[in-house]
Amino acid sequence: MTTGTAVDVVMPQMGVSVSEGTITKWNKQVGDTIEADETLLEISTDKVDTEVPSPASGVISEILVQEGETVDVGTVLARIGGEAGAAAPAPAAPVPEPATQPAADESEAAASEGQASEPAATAAPSGNGKSFVSPVVARIASEHGIDPTQVPGTGTGGRVTKKDIQAFIDSGEEAAPAAPAAPEAPAPAAPAPAAPAAPAPAATAPPAPAQTAQPPSDAGQPGVGETFEPMSAMRRGIAEHMRRSLDTSAHVTSAIEVDMSKVVQIREKLKKEYTAAYGINPTYLAFIARATAETLRDYPWINGELRGDKIVTRNYVNLGFAVELADGKGLIVPVVKNAETLNLLGMAKAIADVAKKARDKQLTPDDVVGGTFTITNPGGYGTFHGTPVISQPQAGILGTYAIVKRPWVITDENGADAIAIRSIMNLTLTYDHRLVDGALAGRFLRDLRERLQTWGESDY
Amino acid sequence: MAEKTYLQAISDGIRGEMRRDKRVFVLGEDVGVYGGAFKVTLGFQEEFGAWRVIDTPLSETAIVAGATGAAIMGMRPVAEMQFADFVSCAWDHLVTVAAKQRWRVGTPVPIVLRLPSGGGFSGGPFHSQNPESSFAHIPGLKCVCPATPEDAKGLMIAAIEDPNPVLFFEHKHLYRRIKGEVPDERYVTPIGKARTHQEGDDVSVITWGAMVYTAEEAAQQVDASVEIIDLRTVMPWDKQAVLDSVRKTSKVLVLHEDTRTGGFGGEIAATIAEEAFEDLDAPVRRLAAPDTPVPFSPVLEKAYIPQVDDVVRGLEELISY
Numbered sequence: 001m002t003t004g005t006a007v008d009v010v011m012p013q014m015g016v017s018v019s020e021g022t023i024t025k026w027n028k029q030v031g032d033t034i035e036a037d038e039t040l041l042e043i044s045t046d047k048v049d050t051e052v053p054s055p056a057s058g059v060i061s062e063i064l065v066q067e068g069e070t071v072d073v074g075t076v077l078a079r080i081g082g083e084a085g086a087a088a089p090a091p092a093a094p095v096p097e098p099a100t101q102p103a104a105d106e107s108e109a110a111a112s113e114g115q116a117s118e119p120a121a122t123a124a125p126s127g128n129g130k131s132f133v134s135p136v137v138a139r140i141a142s143e144h145g146i147d148p149t150q151v152p153g154t155g156t157g158g159r160v161t162k163k164d165i166q167a168f169i170d171s172g173e174e175a176a177p178a179a180p181a182a183p184e185a186p187a188p189a190a191p192a193p194a195a196p197a198a199p200a201p202a203a204t205a206p207p208a209p210a211q212t213a214q215p216p217s218d219a220g221q222p223g224v225g226e227t228f229e230p231m232s233a234m235r236r237g238i239a240e241h242m243r244r245s246l247d248t249s250a251h252v253t254s255a256i257e258v259d260m261s262k263v264v265q266i267r268e269k270l271k272k273e274y275t276a277a278y279g280i281n282p283t284y285l286a287f288i289a290r291a292t293a294e295t296l297r298d299y300p301w302i303n304g305e306l307r308g309d310k311i312v313t314r315n316y317v318n319l320g321f322a323v324e325l326a327d328g329k330g331l332i333v334p335v336v337k338n339a340e341t342l343n344l345l346g347m348a349k350a351i352a353d354v355a356k357k358a359r360d361k362q363l364t365p366d367d368v369v370g371g372t373f374t375i376t377n378p379g380g381y382g383t384f385h386g387t388p389v390i391s392q393p394q395a396g397i398l399g400t401y402a403i404v405k406r407p408w409v410i411t412d413e414n415g416a417d418a419i420a421i422r423s424i425m426n427l428t429l430t431y432d433h434r435l436v437d438g439a440l441a442g443r444f445l446r447d448l449r450e451r452l453q454t455w456g457e458s459d460y
Numbered sequence: 461m462a463e464k465t466y467l468q469a470i471s472d473g474i475r476g477e478m479r480r481d482k483r484v485f486v487l488g489e490d491v492g493v494y495g496g497a498f499k500v501t502l503g504f505q506e507e508f509g510a511w512r513v514i515d516t517p518l519s520e521t522a523i524v525a526g527a528t529g530a531a532i533m534g535m536r537p538v539a540e541m542q543f544a545d546f547v548s549c550a551w552d553h554l555v556t557v558a559a560k561q562r563w564r565v566g567t568p569v570p571i572v573l574r575l576p577s578g579g580g581f582s583g584g585p586f587h588s589q590n591p592e593s594s595f596a597h598i599p600g601l602k603c604v605c606p607a608t609p610e611d612a613k614g615l616m617i618a619a620i621e622d623p624n625p626v627l628f629f630e631h632k633h634l635y636r637r638i639k640g641e642v643p644d645e646r647y648v649t650p651i652g653k654a655r656t657h658q659e660g661d662d663v664s665v666i667t668w669g670a671m672v673y674t675a676e677e678a679a680q681q682v683d684a685s686v687e688i689i690d691l692r693t694v695m696p697w698d699k700q701a702v703l704d705s706v707r708k709t710s711k712v713l714v715l716h717e718d719t720r721t722g723g724f725g726g727e728i729a730a731t732i733a734e735e736a737f738e739d740l741d742a743p744v745r746r747l748a749a750p751d752t753p754v755p756f757s758p759v760l761e762k763a764y765i766p767q768v769d770d771v772v773r774g775l776e777e778l779i780s781y
Contacts (some may be wrong), residue, residue, distance in 0.1 A: 155781055
């Protein structure tokens with residue numbers, strides 16, 4: 001520090017929308033010596049309370065704004081000047097109207113631009129210099145919560161260019177103004193964790209928080225005859241999950257035809273009984289879910305998961321059910337926990353419960369996590385085949401399709417072949433071939449079919 | 461693949477389509493016996509005969525009107541104006557009839573109008589203009605301005621295939637000066653799709669025609685990474701490619717040889733301001749010829765047509781902004 005120069009300490013801009021701040025405490029008094037970046041004062045704004053580090057080393061020559069006063073951003077609060085190295089016998093009282101001296105450091109002084117209490121030579125450049133913010137810089141600044149005046153500018157007259165602000169973000173400095181660590185109430189002497197106010201030295205800034213909210217890529221303008229509608233959070237989530245699933249699992253689908261005649265017959269009988277006694281409709285899905293939970297116990301890998309380099313298996317089955325929402329614009333997969341403990345009635349009730357909660361938007365976060373296997377049922381619309389996408393991080397998803405009456409070759413008890421009318425349903429198992437091989441999937445489908453085709457009245 | 465001049469590529473494009481499609485024929489002043497003012501159709505009459513390579517009277521009105529009539533009857537005429545400047549004689553038939561026929565009565569008018577345009581050789585006010593913006597303003601017309609031999613052939617084929625009247629602005633300055641690899645086989649360069657002449661990160665130049673090369677030379681003289689977008693066609697123009705480039709670099713110079721006021725660069729600059737305002741880091745700059753007729757004097761013409769130095773200056777201002 002040389003003699004004859006002074007550095008202004010100004011009220012920092014603590015956020016784009018903050019226009020003023022209140023001095024809560026001066027940590028130093030006139031005549032005290034201060035090092036650059038040492039806390040000089042504490043301020044309070046309508047957004048944050050924070051400490052203001054000294055922009056320079058030296059002796060405090062003036063304090064212009066007293067504790068408790070509220071002033072505009074950019075107002076000069078104090079001046080630091082004199083000889084830093086020397087002992088500091090300082091004037092006890094502020095000098096009323098000192099001769100203005102040129103600022104030592106333009107980059108610090110620039111923040112006071114607009115206050116213009118100095119001779120022109122020291123103030124920020126004129127023209128479209130630092131004060132002018134181009135549209136792209138304004139947008140990036142607002143997206144990242146940065147005050148553009150805190151970014152070192154390399155453009156004409158010190159203007160902050162797009163590259164400048166991008167470099168600023170890449171360096172992690174934007175964390176400083178965005179992360180107030182000081183407590184809500186004006187903190188007295190208790191030293192708050194490092195939360196330097198702008199202009200902030202990078203060294204003490206906490207690491208930049210990850211920018212999770214990237215602006216989505218631009219769709220441009222709708223073409224002729226096209227209409228844009230915003231994507232719901234659910235649609236965005238589905239899109240992300242579906243893409244991620246296909247990028248993660250090696251999807252393979254196997255299909256099998258199941259003669260559901262016995263299930264149809266038993267369901268007809270139980271439907272009246274359950275509806276009358278419990279108000280529960282034993283749907284085909286309940287039968288399939290019951291048989292699936294049972295079969296999964298023999299195929300732990302299909303009920304499993306690849307986690308890192310480990311294969312996870314479980315002694316329980318948490319069955320997810322893909323439920324279409326009422327507006328047809330999304331689906332959610334509520335989970336029936338411990339499905340292996342439920343009999344047919346319990347399964348039917350559990351499925352009805354989660355489906356209702358899903359449609360009424362009553363599901364809690366717990367209701368949709370922890371699934372180990374999923375069943376999706378697009379067959380209600382008559383489709384007979386599909387290749388669903390696995391719900392990550394599961395290893396498989398069962399697709400159930402329309403039950404249709406078809407001519408079917410059966411072998412009667414005498415060993416003679418005959419054609420009969422049977423209720424046939426296709427089932428698909430889409431599995432992650434990283435974990436599940438085709439033969440295993442085939443055996444699973446075979447066993448599942450066997451359970452459904454030989455369903456006995458005691459298998460409830 | 462062979463190295464061809466820009467002129468040979470245009471010639472190849474037309475010849476190939478004439479061999480392939482009997483509906484394609486050429487007409488114009490001196491296109492037959494003489495082979496065209498710039499020899500684009502040299503040898504055509506020998507190969508295809510006088511009925512498919514028609515020397516017309518000295519009347520642009522008759523040429524465009526005849527082509528329009530033939531197109532309405534199912535032919536695919538490729539008509540030549542000796543110089544783009546003379547198309548103004550045929551304005552009425554082109555703008556009132558050809559451009560509107562399809563919208564008015566539903567009959568397509570698949571004509572190609574070849575318009576040797578551009579200056580740089582002291583051709584003066586009647587032989588140097590770039591009137592693409594006048595016709596880009598007429599709904600129903602398409603305007604194509606290739607810069608490379610490859611595009612010249614591919615866009616000529618696209619123009620002949622197109623069911624609309626297509627104005628094919630071929631830059632005279634490029635005819636024999638620009639050579640490039642041109643595929644031997646038939647290919648179509650889509651109308652309305654820009655080409656990235658060179659990729660860059662710091663500043664975009666949006667241009668077309670001969671100015672692509674001016675921009676390229678200028679880009680080599682500045683200390684920055686310059687992206688050059690060759691629009692290839694100004695109507696329709698590839699808005700998306702331009703906006704994508706602007707979003708990348710945030711600084712843009714729109715460059716054309718046509719005069720400034722009402723030039724197509726204004727449309728591009730306005731679109732950028734409307735749709736990419738929040739991506740701009742500097743004002744959109746236009747560099748174009750001044751609002752006067754093209755001068756004869758070589759010295760004045762050089763001052764008139766944007767030169768490499770002018771582009772360098774424009775780029776440097778943007779870079780340092």
